[in-house]
Amino acid sequence: MTDDDERRSSGRRTTSGDASDALEDGDAPALPEDVDAVREALVEWYEADHRKFPWRRTEDPYEILVSEVMSQQTQLGRVVSAWEDFLDRWPTVSELAAADRSEVVSFWTDHSLGYNNRAKYLHEAARQVRDDYGGEFPETPEELSELMGVGPYTANAVASFAFNNGDAVVDTNVKRVLHRAFDAPDDDAAFERVASFLMPEGESRVWNNAVMELGGVACGKTPTCDESGCPWRRWCHAYETGDFTAPDVPEQPSFEGSRRQFRGRVVRTLGEYDELPLDELGPRIRVDYGGEYGREWLRELVADLDDDGLVEIEDRDGETFAKLRR
Known part of the structure; x- marks a missing residue:
């Protein structure tokens, strides 16, 4: 199992536009008929206001890959300064590929970014891009997965955020959202079908950012539905019933009387x-x-x-x- 797989062991990705887009009976019993309204509400909420991480302002696959690898074991707030320092030192994939590996590892250690093998993998991936791809990043999740240390989740993230060419992401946060909002069963295949069905075709960049933002900001283990202005409250099964349990929230939070x-x-x-x-x-x-x-x-x-x-x-x-x- 790669480091990426360890971080996202419950995360999966789906392939949009194929048979997996079809829902089966019981996949999302609380999903409303007006799916377009559900999609538009989430995207509008995200675009109106979201956390302003600097890697969300770039479509450079190298910069996005660096942010994804750094985020594997570090809180996002602390990643920002490390990400900026890293790119100041090695601003392009070719410069990272040409660097001495020991310097990259030392940087990783100095910035408390977790296991040093992630630095080694990132350096090796940069060399692969230089040597095997002529300095240009591959653009599909399948090709990106060939890079050293790049598991399915990170490959999909780079494909989505750099090239708008990714699949619907299903990590722990997204499962929680789909389970609460649309009563999706705790079943990986069902989560994949629902996620793929919901993602607008050709919109993986904004959609995956938006649904992960929803899981990270409004629909955490302790949800902040009203405070965060959750865009799915009007349809949300959990919001209607008051039952906010989820696959990673096995015990009912204290909402009695709230x-x-x-x-x-x-x-x-x-x-x-x-x-x-x-x-x-x-x-x-x-x-x-x-x-x-x-x-x-x-x-x-x-x-x-x-x-x-x-x-x-x-x-x-x-x-x-x-x-x-x-």
Whole structure:
């Protein structure tokens, strides 16, 4: 097993555009019919605001490969300075190939970037690009996997982010997202089919960045759905039910009694009715409705959902009614 495989042992990649794009029964029971809306919401969320890592501003395969190898055992925040220092010292793949390997290893050690064999593999990969590919990087995941120390995940990342020529990525974070959002079963083949189905054709660069950003920012082991403005809340099975378990989150997080849990109950309950007045909605979402958790509390809750575009509120005949946005 390569270092890349060790880091992404639960990660896989799929091939878009072939039979794997087809879903099978039970693959994603909570996936809505309007898949285009799901895709557009995620991409718009990502493009509006995302973590500004410098390697996201380049399409140079060498620079992207360096970032991917460095990220294998180092927090991304610490990778930034090391990545910039590395490229200042060896700005091109040919300059890295010509460097003394001991200098590359020393750099790796000095910057606390994990196992030194990753530095050796990166140096050897640079020599392969120089000697076997005439200094030009191969562009497909299959060819990139031939480079020393480049496993399937890193090959797909370079193909996606440098050449927009990658497959749908399925790592641990993506599995968590697909399981929570669309109730995808904990099955590698099912995850692959769902990921491949969702990725827009020819959009691996933005899509893989976006879905990994969603898993890393909004849908971590402890999700921050509202705080991060998750773009899939209106469809998300976990958000609706309040069950945020996932393949890598075997125990239910503490959402009992949380605001997020009651938001999910409101959405689920309104999904069963055309509309409800607040005083009929309240007892359906909590048994102790009234007093501290009465109409004012509920109105604030549905107002938040209104702001998020999930619920409509209407005052009529002296009562306040709530219904889902369609």
